[in-house]
Amino acid sequence: MKNQNFNQLRSKAVRKIEKSAIVEILRVINQPGMISLAGGLPAPETFPTKIIEKLASLVIKKYGSLAFQYGPTEGLKPLREALVSFLKEKGVETTFENIGIVSGSQQFLDLIARVFINPSDYIAVEAPTYIGAVDAFSPYQPKFLEIKTDKEGILPSDLEKKLKQKKVKFLYLVSTFQNPTGRTMSEKRRKEVAKVIKKFNLLTIEDDPYGSLRYFGKSPLPLQVFAPKQTVYLSTFSKILSPGLRIGFYVAPKEVFRLINIAKQTVDLHTNSFSQLIAAEYLLTGDFKNHLPKIIEIYKKRQEAMLEALEKYFPKDFSWTKPEGGMFIWVEGPKNFDSVKTYWQAVEKKVAYVPGCYFFVKQGQGKNTFRLNFTNVSEEKISEAIKRLSEVIKKNI
Ligand SMILES: Cc1ncc(COP(=O)(O)O)c(C=O)c1O
Structure with a gap:
């Protein structure tokens, strides 16, 4: 029998997922030296591994086969x-x-x-x-x-x-x-x-x-x-x-x-x-009540570092949200700012973010916006990334 080309058998739904532009754009974020403000990952240093180690043996002792x-x-x-x-x-x-x-x-x-x-x-x-x-x-x-x-x-x-x-x-x-x-x-x-x-x-x-x-x-x-x-x-x-x-x-x-x-x-x-x-x-x-303040302490400092750097380096006609928590800051540039075009220049300078247009279901919106994540990068790197990004942005407006 002739070799089957399984690609041709894909469902319409899968074809659509594969073509997703955001998958394409984020392919580059793992390049060496890249400071990625694009993802939405928690910081690995917030994982309570010692606590999980303790809880793992407690669970086995306390619940036995229920756990398995x-x-x-x-x-x-x-x-x-x-x-x-x-x-x-x-x-x-x-x-x-x-x-x-x-x-x-x-x-x-x-x-x-x-x-x-x-x-x-x-x-x-x-x-x-x-x-x-x-x-x-x-x-x-x-x-x-x-x-x-x-x-x-x-x-x-x-x-x-x-x-x-x-x-x-x-x-x-x-x-x-x-x-x-x-x-x-x-x-x-x-x-x-x-x-x-x-x-x-x-x-x-x-x-x-x-x-x-x-x-x-x-x-x-x-x-x-x-x-x-x-x-x-x-x-x-x-x-x-x-x-x-x-x-x-x-x-x-x-x-x-x-x-x-x-x-x-x-x-x-x-x-x-x-x-x-x-x-x-x-x-x-x-353990949750004891550990949560530690996660908050790490993220709060990172968020402060990002807000400070934005204030220090970004052009005055840019604005951004100042959330009281969470993992993201949303930046809005002047009407003529193009965050997709700027993205590729930012990537050359080893900084990544997510252009805002990808968060809208109707095309043609959010062209002048982008999302920054501050949880998974150190304060020093955040500051450096925002500085580099501001230099790229200034060339584009
Ligand atoms: C708004 C929102 N909902 C759901 C999820 C998925 O989270 P979970 O790890 O619980 O599947 C995320 C992950 O980033 C999220 O941002």
């Missing part, structure tokens, strides 16, 4: 129970039955799409939005409806207007220290958005991976608190423990919980049991 056997799809009870008080401190009141464990919050984004999206269904997202969510939803072939935003997140009036025009399956947003802008929706805005969500009984996914990484100020209550019957609250251990353990969790309205669970069962049966119990004990032993 197949488990329930919705997650192991010790973790779901430990999360009740973790969530309560954030303002989310729930019982363990409504908490599900997923293999990273990214898995939930696939599951929610799998359960709800038919081709051509409308999904509402922020402009700009977390591109990983768009990538997770896209294989199910939805149409994206961008909701206008300002400094406080989506505009309730625009959400309402779009909901009147189109039948939307669900709304996806990152409410605190958003990826990519770093922006946080104020509590007042959350209440206004919740009002619209309730009026239209709109299923809403509130993705909150960064809320615990707060360096200043006070946390607003989650959006979920103001519309609990419509809103899924989604979070993760990736930024407060380790992304490699792949533990995400969600609180969902009963019917949604059931559907997600059915979908998850067919995908991976359940999330890694050993990781789940490590995460449970991280909360139960108090």
Whole structure:
């Protein structure tokens, strides 16, 4: 038989993923000497490896075969129970039955799409939005409806207007220290958005991976608190423990919980049991409470270094967000600034960032913007990178 060309057998969805321009642009960030402000990785020095070593043997002693056997799809009870008080401190009141464990919050984004999206269904997202969510939803072939935003997140009036025009399956947003802008929706805005969500009984996914990484100020209550019957609250251990353990969790309205669970069962049966119990004990032993301030101390200094360097080196007609936490700063240049063109010149000077246009679902937006990550590079390197970047930018405006 003639050799089969498997490339030709690829599904349309896979062809689309392969062509993603952002994959192409980020190919260069691992070049030697590159200071990459492009990624969104936690700093490896924040991983509590000593604590994990201790918890690993504790888990084996305390739970025995539970850590290694197949488990329930919705997650192991010790973790779901430990999360009740973790969530309560954030303002989310729930019982363990409504908490599900997923293999990273990214898995939930696939599951929610799998359960709800038919081709051509409308999904509402922020402009700009977390591109990983768009990538997770896209294989199910939805149409994206961008909701206008300002400094406080989506505009309730625009959400309402779009909901009147189109039948939307669900709304996806990152409410605190958003990826990519770093922006946080104020509590007042959350209440206004919740009002619209309730009026239209709109299923809403509130993705909150960064809320615990707060360096200043006070946390607003989650959006979920103001519309609990419509809103899924989604979070993760990736930024407060380790992304490699792949533990995400969600609180969902009963019917949604059931559907997600059915979908998850067919995908991976359940999330890694050993990781789940490590995460449970991280909360139960108090190690999380002791360790979080150490992560915050590292990131707060890096964020300060980036803001100081931007102030010192960047041209005056550039502005940027000053988030009270999270991992990202969003920069906006003058109208004529082209962040994609500048990107390739920056790469030659060994600095990388992500051009802003890649975070919009509709083409032609964000040309003069870009995202900077400050968590995975030392303060000295951040300062050096911003200096180099400013020199490249000055040649381009
Ligand atoms: C907004 C947002 N949601 C979800 C994820 C995925 O996180 P996880 O490691 O829990 O899958 C990320 C990762 O960077 C993110 O920025």
